[in-house]
Amino acid sequence: MSKQDEARGTGPVWLVIAGLAGAAALWWWRSGAESAALPAAEEQALAPAQAIVASLPELRPTLTLNPSLAERAAIAGTVRDPNGQPVAGAQVCAVTHSNLLATKDTERPSCAKTERDGHYRIEGLYPVRYTVLASGAGFAPGTYYQGEGASRRSWLDLRPKMEVLDVDITLEDGGVEIHGFVKDLSGGPVEGAQVAADATFTWTAADGSFSAWVKEGPLWIIARAEGYALGTEEGVAPGHEFELFLTPEAVLIGKVVRAGEGGGPVEGAQVTAMTGGWGFMPKSAYTDSSGEFRIDGLEPGAYKARAEADDALGVAKEQVILGLGETSAPIVIEAHPAFLIEGKIVTEGGASCVDGSVSLEDAAQGRDMWMSVESDGTVRQRGALPGDYQVHVRCNGFVSAERYERIKVVDKSVTGLRWDVAKGQSIRGVVVDASGKPASHVNLDASLKPDPSQPRGHQTTNVWGPETDAQGRFELAGLLPGTYELSLNTWRKPRATPAKPTLVEVTKGKDVTGLRIELPPSGELQGSVRDPKGQPIASAKVNVSDGVHWQSTTSKDDGSFHFESLVGGDYRVTARLGWWGDAMRAPGTSDDDVQGERVEVREGKVATVKLVVESASGRISGTVRDEDGEVVADAFIEATRESDSATKAAGAGIRQGRWGEFFEKPNLTDQDGKFTLEQLPTGKHTLRAHRKGGGEGIVEHVELGSDVVVTIASAGRMSGMVNVRGGTSPEEFTIVAIDEATGYRRTDQFFRTGGSWSLSELPAGNYKVSVTAGPGTAEVQAAMSAGKDTSGVRIELAPKVTVRGSVVDTEGKPLAGMEVYVSAPGTWSGGGGDEEKRNVTDEGGRYEVTNAPSGKVQVSVHPRSWGSNEYAWTNMPAVLSSEASVTNLPPIKVARRRVKDGDASGYFGLKFKESEPGADPLARQLTVAHVQPNSPAALAGLQIGDTITSVDGQDVTGANAYLYHGLTAVLEGTAVTFGTLSGKSVAVTAGKTP
Template identity: 45%
Template sequence: GVRGEGLRAKALLGGRDELLVAAKAALRGTVRDPEGAPIAGAQVCASPSSATLLRSETREPTCATTEADGTYRIDGLFPVEHRVDASAPTYIPKQFTEGEGPRKRRTVRLLAGAERAGVDLVLRPGGVEIRGVVRDLSGGVLEGALVSSGGGSARSDEDGRFALWVEPGTAYVHARADGYASNGDRGAAPGHAFELFLTPESVLIGKVVDASSGAPVAGVSVTSDRWGARWNWGTGPDAVTDAGGHFRIDGLEPGTYKPTAYDDEHYGIAAAQVSLGLGQTSAPVTVEVHPALTVAGTIVPEDGEACERGSVSLTDEASKRSFSASTEGDGAVLLRGVLPGTYDVDVDCDGYVPEERYEPIAVEEATSGLEWSVAVGQAILGQVVTAKGDAAPSMRVRATMKVDAADPRARQTSSWGVETEEDGSFAIYGLKPATYELGISGERPGPDAPVEVEVPKGRDVEGLKVELPGSGSVTGRVVDERGAPVGDVVVNLRSKDRGGGMFFFGGRSSSSARTTDDGEFTIEHVRPGSYRAEASQGWTRTLRSPGTSDDDVQGVELSVSEDEATQVEIRVEAKGAEIRGKVVDADGGPVSDAFISATRESDSATKSAGSNVRASRWGNWDLQPVLTDADGGFTIDNLTVGTYTVHARRKGGGEGFAEGVATESEAVITIESTGSLSGTVTASAGPPEEFTVTLRERESAVWRSDTFFRTGGAFSFDELSAGTYELTVEAGEGSAKVEESLGDGEERDDVKIELVGRVTVRGRLVDLDSGEPISGMRVHIGPSSGGMFFGGGGGERKEVSDANGEFEVANAPSGEVQLFISTQNWGGTNDYSGASMMRTLAAKPATQDIGEITLVKKRLTDQEKSGDLGFKLRDAAPDEEWAKRELKVAFVRPGGPAAAAGLKAGDVITSVNGHDVTGEATYKYWALTRAKPGEAVTFGLASGSSVKVVLGPAL
């Protein structure tokens, strides 16, 4: 690349002021059906996409209705990229695309004062109508809300009602309205009455000033979080400061925010997080900005074309900073607010092959004129057909590169997936010569095993035909013990014959469906075999059969045959119970803005103390919460009979729990006064310029993280409940971890944390049984409390194990750390699974060798299912020392394999097949115990005895 004089954003991409006053653009086209007949009355909407305009200026589309001849025209558009969607009654919505391969575009580029013609769309029949209502949290209806799903959009009427035509399956419906935060609902299409509740908006206001002079800074972009400035993926900022440096960000949900300001010459983060309550406008927040730079360049494909969809990421390993931006127009990339440093460069361009390594960039001044070349590479072109030879459209095809044993650190070129066209064809571009595995998923089952494809050097693979297996269908109902339908729950088919993950997208899956409000469901294309059908609410809450416990096997068994329909009924516990109560503050006064959720307490023998509170915090994120009334009262209805933990939280801060609350009873929940923790972070050379503090309270599962920039080492967290907090600090200069206690309403400002220098870690991955080296696995090292993992190695990829199994991770934290070992080719076939383990690293020497790490080779292929052991282990307690962790048997299923072998609840497992699984070696347990039905696993026990368990059929 070439270093230049510097380049302002408006010179490269067009500044916001110029865009606002520029002559508007227009587009026009025709909407037709597959036979070429025009579709009258179709709605066509153009949605702007720009990194320059505010998000509020791009969040609503401009729409038009087609005439009798199917033509339309949309005027008054910003001269930026636009997504164009069309929808019409009885048809499936469609997004406009043009071009093929690497040059396929999903947006239309508009020019000032110009009209773009030929934006034509073809709609397929088969759409279904969905209906619903938009309400505020109090239950009142909202008129004029913009409701959208799958490319179609509508406005709610005076009764809050709306109707949309969408693709059959599971639809996600999104709604937004002025004065409210946006929200969504997911449900079966057709068959579900959608109900979307919008929360009154919270507002963040403040001022951006120069850190040196205190003078206001005008024209600076502001985001509500710290990520938007550094990871720009084509969306604009939340606000731009006015002449007085002021900004206002609306449409926010109650919660915690960290305003960040940036432009070509400035960068800064607010000194502390801002907690916003329901409908609250913050006190003015001051954001100090410091000098920063721009880095501008272009991704240049070797074939002379423009890089339509690409990105450039800069990472400074010394400071642990990264900046990313996507391409805008002709492959141009602009990274704004970049801080001085030496950055490794990572380049991506859809359909092209990046270089193995790009030269690092030393950013000391505004830099422009950089060029990053990408190669054309090879392609796989083929067609996916059904077992009957028909085209299989809308299937997702993923290409995963197999690791080259001769060069395991070579850059991978894999594809997350392309969608097959109407004729089943697909094309995956930008591949290196290598062996690839094709994985195919969607509404039909994929091939029985990944399709292996050899891509030779200098030649594309053409004419590949992939035939999907035959399938049957499953239809059924979910009902309660009284026979009443149970609607809007997810039915999953869990194979008893096959392993492997479950890939689905766009609401289409060959193994799951959502029930209608009448409790009915259909899964059209299911791989023949044996299954267990389970119903769940949300992602994690399996619905129990009447009279069973959480340790019992749930669901019903069924068998699916090719070209046959299987019917099934899943019977679950009845709903209809309720819990009433009141939320009060520490003085006994009512709390009128608390969000309430109830989580059924598990009766599983595996649960550790405090698990009810931890589950209630994270187990209901996908459910609509209840808001307390003016007197602090609440009612949670439609519950199954049982005992619950009720969680009350003010999203701006403060919470309370009531455990052991039975249905049809009343609970009083007290939100105690919150406190704060603040202090300073120091390093040997003084306070770090930038650092991240992760705060964790293990007993209650509180987790917060924040980044502090040029605060002189000062940090603070407010709105904290009482507890014992673990604070982990990560900075370029080093890391540290301390533990601090906090009482109800206590405000502590005396926390002092001293960073310990980072280290370079070397080691070797070997097979547990043979001792042979394991190549091509990636090693990450991060703090034991979780958070960011730092790969190290820069562009040399030394964190990937070489042919001798050796790896090196630079700039790793010391102290208690977590090693996370993963495959490079996620989704592909590997001999080893990933592993996570704890270690303690000394602060010195600066470079240290941790020796050999053993991994367990898989005993099963990815398509094989592990047999049933017939027992469960107790969950680890949150404060349990990892080096002393015990694998204690909590539950043995009567009549199961473990019971037959004599294993008992309370037994402590110390070895599996002769391999130690105590303390830090517990990470081996999972891989060692996966085996085929009929195979034996020997468990050594702390009592000195051993038990051989012959695995039974998968459940």
């Protein structure tokens, strides 16, 4: 698969994108994607100055003004069609996702209709950052943009009393109308529900119906209504009637008070409901003058409330388990003294950065904080605890310094900070299609190829540019001198893109201008997904791939699908139901057989294909009861088709079913505890009934047509103590409890509890309980019996360690410029980067990782720059002893990539048995579970039951099993020698992927 052609099938929903920004930001920083620093000594004259740290004189700063209390602003402008003519009756909506507002204030857009002359005006806007969207009948939606090139922005920043005129928007051609319904779980209509589709907002009528004009193609829509949690559905426009089901909301209420005797209320604290399981975007509210808060619109589940104020931080003692439509009892959050960190990112010339963020990391305490630039150009972190924080700065279009002065928070707030960023250089050009016409809505990214002579001193620069405008123009700014790989993707409008990146040389002091990138010639693919009786399969996820390019779309209600732009080539087309799971099978085949159909796409031609798959019209009925035999009227129930693949470990259907839970249509038992699941694919199914956040019941191997009873076993409570070796307790820590057999997972955070912790409403099972904290990490096993409490689980944290070693290629040659991180399995935290970049290998391949967790860990190794594709990314299991402060690991081998971007991998026809849940990764065996008939492996004599011990002489057993993928990703026609446990040596020549 080419990352340049990762054209996803879902359209952007503004609410979703903003909601995921926090998680994406953490990944951004951990992956080293920040705008980078200056590489060499001669560049230091251009480097931004170090941050200046200044502290507030008082211990308790003035509270930050909540913009909801400030005077409002207004905007006005004109909506026009692509020909420049005014559009009457268009809807214009201003949308904000400012973290300074409560979630309920950001979920409702402010909208107005245009007049006969296309003019509109929206008043009552908060003084924060807004995106302005317009939609109208017969058009695709449009977005307000200002500026050009790297300065092009899709938002505007408002101030109190501000009035912004000329916020003009141009609608686009190619709009299509969608229709649908919003219903409650009983199937009744929900009137007045807000529906967000593409960049359009609409509201449901009395019968729950809605319509909207959107761009053509796959999209994801969201519905919200008073008294309900949000609902989502993915579909394709036009050709699909959307149906969204809303769950009655759960509500979390409480109060924030200052810790200590007679603690008064904390006004203006932001309280966030953090989910303890798989969830969507977090919701938050601000406390009133009495310290009280209310967070509504929650799905049933486990929630922990966290409160942050300028001078205080508090976390609830225990998670609240909210049932269907339930409002919690009032909880009390004790807020402890904390501090404010505040500053500005300043560009050359003294202006504030308008699009950036600051990441703070105290590795010793295990704390990470992330602050985005607000509408006034300020970054703020409320509720910061004392610590010594390393600073990373990112400002889109600018170059950050290699290092900024650390922020030391001791006993007072730190404000007046300034982080300077340099202008850097730019690549400007245009993207055109194969006919030479401008290509709009194309995203570009530039990745600096590493300088092998400066593995640690040469900072990487990875820049994501704004999408091309209507003239196909782009600018990638904030670049350092060097050689860049420019890659294209087309998230918004999937189309063919070049398989290989464009190389561009940026010399010192000189911008690159006039670059022209052409999209390759393409063809179309039309097809359908039907069962053997010719009945259409609606909403199937259809994927096409030629081994290099791939795209995805969704079938319409009549089973048809369309790929508008594919590079010419030989593609395999497959379909699946839902986001995860095996491809839908052709009648009479198994999950181990090659599924889908081959089709040749030719430039300028329309190819067709028909997928015939097993029926998806099955039904399972039943009743959900509790352990006493009483019916359960508020249980959610889900079915997952069990794979018949020989590779699957026991219970795979249970674990797989949890992944797509959020995106699936909710099925709720009725008042008699009964349920009916329909449109199920052929095969046996695993059924799971659960009260979200509470107990659950599982029945495996259920045949279609069955009437079953699913018993929800009583849940229990697990509790215990966490101590640092030596007897003290950590100030804050995170608990992750995982039942690896069923895939059940619960996460919780604890703050100043004296080391005590508890998890309520846990289903019965055998749990791996992992703890991460600043002082150390630990993992223990604990069993839960149905309805019984498990108490006294004592966990002693093993101290963090320093890890040293080297990274080499498979021939033992040292590799420079590789980043090394160490993390506990299943967690984000771990040891890695520091200011001296000691976790980056030097000329001798040597690295040092500080603050690494001990015990069972995963060691991750990857090139520093996205532009380096010479070596495979590596994740290796290891065990680190806590008995010594420094651990020396044996050399880590990394396979050289034998298939570059733009080339397709060859095919062997082997599948291996999955590891059983909880299996020791250090004892991993690659045991052949399936050999595709007539495949290269079969013709060479490899058989089911063979255990592969080496590839081309390289050991791939136990901890080295990770090397297998890199060693076998080879071009078609390449011979690879497999060694087996029985002593065989089998030469296999890679063939063409079927």
